[in-house]
Amino acid sequence: MALQVEGARRADVTQDEGSYSTFLDQDDWYAEQLTRERVKLLAEDEAKKAGIAQDLARKEAGEKERAEEARRAAVARYEQTLVCHSNK
Secondary structure, three states: OHHHHHHHOOOOOOOOOOOOOHHHOOOHHHHHHHHHHHHHHHHHHHHHHHHHHHHHHHHHHHHHHHHHHHHHHHHHHHHHHHHHHHOO
């Protein structure tokens, strides 16, 4: 990660080092702060994605459960119909 920060700190990466004013570069504390903020945002984004995936999994499980209950109810109604018709 340190290499990414060091490469991104130069104001103009097309110039050779020393041929420009280093005062235009980012300060160490600023570059480190940006890195910490980006890492934090990435972690929050990953947590959000994981939460969405868990919500979808719960929803799918609930839909499967409701479908199974509906199937059992339909089978019970069908069996009841067969019993009623066999008693006639």
